[in-house]
Amino acid sequence: MPPFVPRGPVFSLYALAVDAAVAGAGVLMGHLALVAPQLASGALVAPFAHRVRLDRGLCLRPARPARPGGMVARVMRALAEGA
Numbered sequence: 001m002p003p004f005v006p007r008g009p010v011f012s013l014y015a016l017a018v019d020a021a022v023a024g025a026g027v028l029m030g031h032l033a034l035v036a037p038q039l040a041s042g043a044l045v046a047p048f049a050h051r052v053r054l055d056r057g058l059c060l061r062p063a064r065p066a067r068p069g070g071m072v073a074r075v076m077r078a079l080a081e082g083a
Contacts, residue, residue: 008026009025009026014030014034017030018030018034018035018038018044021044022038022043022044027047028044032051033078033079033081034079060075060076060079062076
C-alpha cells in the first residue's frame with residue numbers, strides 16, 4: 001500500500017482546523033469534548049451517527065499550576081466535563 005500523502009490544507013493548530021470546518025472547508029474528525037459547542041449550535045454537524053471510543057484520552061499538562069478561575073483552569077474543566 002502506498003504511503004498516505006495528505007491533499008489540501010494541513011493545520012498545526014487544532015483550533016484552526018475546527019474554524020476551517022465551521023467555515024465549510026471540509027470534514028473534521030475530532031474529539032467530542034473539543035467540538036461539542038459547535039455541534040450543539042449547529043455550526044458543525046456529524047455526518048454519521050457512529051462514534052468511535054478510543055482507549056486513550058486527551059491530556060493537558062500546564063507548565064505551571066492553573067490559577068483558580070483562570071483560562072487554563074476553565075479549559076481544563078471544560079475538557080473534563082466533555083470527556
